[in-house]
Amino acid sequence: MNRIGKMDDWRVVLAGVVFLIAMPNAQADNRQAQERAAQKACILGDSKQGTEILADLYLNTKDPNYIYNQGRCFEQNGENEKAILRFQEYLRKAKKLSPAEAAETREKIDNLQAAVDRRTKALQPAPPPAPEPAKTTFVLIPAPAAPGPAAITQPAPTPEPAETPPVYKRWWFWTGIGAVVAAGAVAGFFFLRPKSGASSPPCDLGGTCALP
Numbered sequence: 001m002n003r004i005g006k007m008d009d010w011r012v013v014l015a016g017v018v019f020l021i022a023m024p025n026a027q028a029d030n031r032q033a034q035e036r037a038a039q040k041a042c043i044l045g046d047s048k049q050g051t052e053i054l055a056d057l058y059l060n061t062k063d064p065n066y067i068y069n070q071g072r073c074f075e076q077n078g079e080n081e082k083a084i085l086r087f088q089e090y091l092r093k094a095k096k097l098s099p100a101e102a103a104e105t106r107e108k109i110d111n112l113q114a115a116v117d118r119r120t121k122a123l124q125p126a127p128p129p130a131p132e133p134a135k136t137t138f139v140l141i142p143a144p145a146a147p148g149p150a151a152i153t154q155p156a157p158t159p160e161p162a163e164t165p166p167v168y169k170r171w172w173f174w175t176g177i178g179a180v181v182a183a184g185a186v187a188g189f190f191f192l193r194p195k196s197g198a199s200s201p202p203c204d205l206g207g208t209c210a211l212p
Contacts, residue, residue, distance in 0.1 A: 042073035047082075064093040065166065068105075078118075080112045087112075 033051050041050035049075045058066035072084035089107050091102060 017132065031061070038069070038073070042076055045077055047073050047077040047079060051086075065179075066092055067093055071108075080116050083108055084112050084116070 035056055038050045038053035038057070041047075041053065051070045054066045054070045054073065057063070066081075067086055068090045071083045071090060073084060074080070074083035087105055091097070091105055097105075
């Protein structure tokens with residue numbers, strides 16, 4: 001009985017040793033399975049499921065690489081704002097990063113932020129077009145004429161008298177000549193008429209006036 005009891009004790013100890021040896025391997029296998037499940041979810045576009053698995057892995061191991069992988073999962077699915085937050089958290093938690101690794105992570109953050117800014121700008125509505133300036137109509141108002149020198153009124157030139165024809169070419173000249181000639185002829189007739197008989201006594205002497 002004692003021998004059997006001792007054998008049972010050794011079996012319990014051996015089982016414990018095997019369990020302790022196998023437990024890390026089991027944990028490693030479980031961790032690998034979780035990592036694979038997280039990677040698969042991120043590839044299929046299920047960033048929520050993938051980052052939750054990675055969060056569990058970080059809590060169990062305190063390995064900041066799982067935080068970095070959360071950022072990569074969000075980045076692959078176009079969730080740049082969330083990715084920036086996880087990469088910034090990674091820089092805070094990873095205390096043993098080399099300068100090159102830290103610079104690479106900061107460059108990734110800058111690139112993601114630039115993509116966010118471009119997208120935000122593209123989604124903003126275009127500003128309304130500026131109103132066209134009102135058309136101004138200019139009316140030209142003539143300037144008042146400057147006062148000039150007083151106008152000098154010049155008398156109109158007197159027309160030159162028409163050339164007077166000679167007297168002998170005027171009609172009245174010859175008409176007058178004709179009248180004078182006719183009068184002279186009548187006077188000559190009376191003066192040249194011969195006397196006949198005695199003269200009649202003057203009428204004012206009481207005599208009888210007899211016509212010749």
